[in-house]
Amino acid sequence: MIHVTATTPPRTRLTPDERRSQLLDLGVRLLAVRSLEELSIDVIADEAGISRGLLYHYFGGKQGFYEAVVQRAADDLFEQTAPPPEGEPLDRLLVSLTGYVDYVVANTAGYRSLVKAASGSNESLSAIYETTFAALADRFFTADPDGLVLQDTPPVRLIIHAWQAMVExxxxxxxxxxxxxTRDDLLHVITGSLPAIGSLLP
Amino acid sequence: MIHVTATTPPRTRLTPDERRSQLLDLGVRLLAVRSLEELSIDVIADEAGISRGLLYHYFGGKQGFYEAVVQRAADDLFEQTAPPPEGEPLDRLLVSLTGYVDYVVANTAGYRSLVKAASGSNESLSAIYETTFAALADRFFTADPDGLVLQDTPPVRLIIHAWQAMVExxxxxxxxxxxxxTRDDLLHVITGSLPAIGSLLP
DNA sequence: TCATTCTATTGACAGATATTCAATAGTGGC
DNA sequence: GCCACTATTGAATATCTGTCAATAGAATGA
Structure with a gap:
């Protein structure tokens, strides 16, 4: 571990992977404190103790950096809400949903920033968000490949998408x-609402 | 460059109310084409044929202008989805919800920009959005003052808030x-889902 | 009609932020 | 230890927000 003091600015040279990883970690960490727009190149560079130019070298620009940070945050969410590999389909989904609630509780500020970034103006940031939540929706079908609970049809996808917005x-x-x-009350509403809404489809 | 050959810009002088109204109309209209962040002071000023300075004079700055535009768009939404003054409580709500769907259909781009602006980083823009949707939720209680369908309690408010996010x-x-x-299918899901979710409360 | 007063409006200027790129300096290979 | 490679820098440029004294359109009064 290399310790860099704030007073002396020694030029530390890292491998591209290390540097990239460091900057992304910093970006995700700062995303829990400031919103994405307040996350200017200057702020990141200062906080990381590097020059602005280096950020452009690694991420091409503000936009590229935002995309990488948001992708990283989305990946974190997806991994940390992974359902257990074994068990009954409904149980696995319940565990995953519980994991989602706990993740948001434990990481509220960061998750809020992620949502804000995704809802924001940018097209590619929204795409990252949409892709992630489509992957979360896929769990309903991979956990129950026979489609006993839900069948993978456009109307059901539509309902799940809206239900996800509601849950969020x-x-x-x-x-x-x-x-x-209580947390259990909340989970009861979350788990019960999807079949309840689904039953309203023609 | 001092000498302007092509067109000498005729400085048109309006009353403050007229000018303010013109700029807000233009802002709302452009919001349907560009996102809020692309709606820079320069763009607005160019489009309106005025100088940047004038926008600062009227709205204090970019932030103030955004707030005024978003407030205007939110007011439009609220007014155009007003329930009819007479009729059965449930009928009035159904008409209002139908009006909401039709409003979003007829004004999709503008509504999307409104949502984006509200979800964006800014605190006061979110507040405008939240206040508007809280007022929309109030219609459930004013339409049915006896609380036969829904009672105005914190859990019910929570459910309505989430249900609104789902409907959106x-x-x-x-x-x-x-x-x-079909549009009727959609309305069936919308109207049926609120009591369905509400029944899941403890 | 003309002069005067009021204020809506402007344009030049200052500060902040994004972006570019030639120059600099660690680090590994020989 | 020297060299080549490239991670890194900092100065220069461009664009955008915000400020303010100066300008000009329009109403008022004679």
Whole structure:
């Protein structure tokens, strides 16, 4: 581990992988404190103790850096909510959903920034978000390949997409003000609402 | 360059109300084409045929202008989805929800920009969005003051908030790809899902 | 009609941020 | 220890936001 003091600016030379990884970690970490727009090149460079030019060398520009950071945050979310490899399909989904709630609780600020970044103006950032949540939706079909619970059809995809938006809002709003609901109450609403909404399809 | 050959810009002088109104209209109109971040002071000033300085004079800055434009768009939404003054409570709500769907269909790009702006980093823009949707939620209670359908409690507010997020996502996603669902199918899901989710509360 | 006053409007200027690129300096190979 | 390679820098440029004293259109009063 290399210790860099704030007073002396020694030019530390890392391998491209190390440097890239360091900057992405820093970006994700700062994303929990500042929003993406406040995450200027200057701020990152100062915080990492490098020059602005280096960020451009690695990520091409602000946009490229944002994309890499958001992708990293999305990957974190996806990995940390992975369902267990064994078990009954419904159980595995329940564990995964519980993991999602716990992840958002433990990482609220960062998750909020991720959502903001995705909903923001940029096309490629939205694409990262959409791809991630489509992959999360896939778990409903891979966990139950026979389609006993849900069949992979366009209307069902539509419903799952909207249900995901609801769950996201529900968890984030609940964190701000639980309104008397326990974590288990919340999970009951989350798990019960998907079949309830699905049954409304023609 | 001092000598301007082609067109001498005629400085048109309006009353403050007229000018303010003109700029807000232009802002809302451009919001349907460009996102809020692309709506720079320069763009607005050019499009309106005025100087940058004037925008600062009227709105204090980019932030103030954004707030005014978003507030205007939110007001439009609220007014154009007003429920009819007479009728059965459930009928009035159904008309209002139908009006919401039709508004988003007719004004998709603008509504998307509104959502993006609200989800964006800024605190005061989010507040405008939240206040507007809280006012929309109020309609559930003012339409049915006796609370026969829903009672105004924190858990119910939480559910309505999440349900609104779902409806918003549902309509916007449906517009992109109806997935075989008709407008009536969509409204059936929308209207049926709120009591379905509400019944999951402890 | 003309002069005067008020203020809507402008344009030049300053500061911050994004981006580029030739020059610099670690680090590994010989 | 020398050399080649390339990670890294810092100065220069461009674009955007924000400020403010100066300008000019329009109403008022004679």
């Amino acid at each position: 809002d529900l968890v984030l709003t609940w964190i701000d003000d639980p309104a008397g609901l | 996502d549902l309509v916007l996603t449906w517009i992109d790809d109806p997935a075989g669902l």
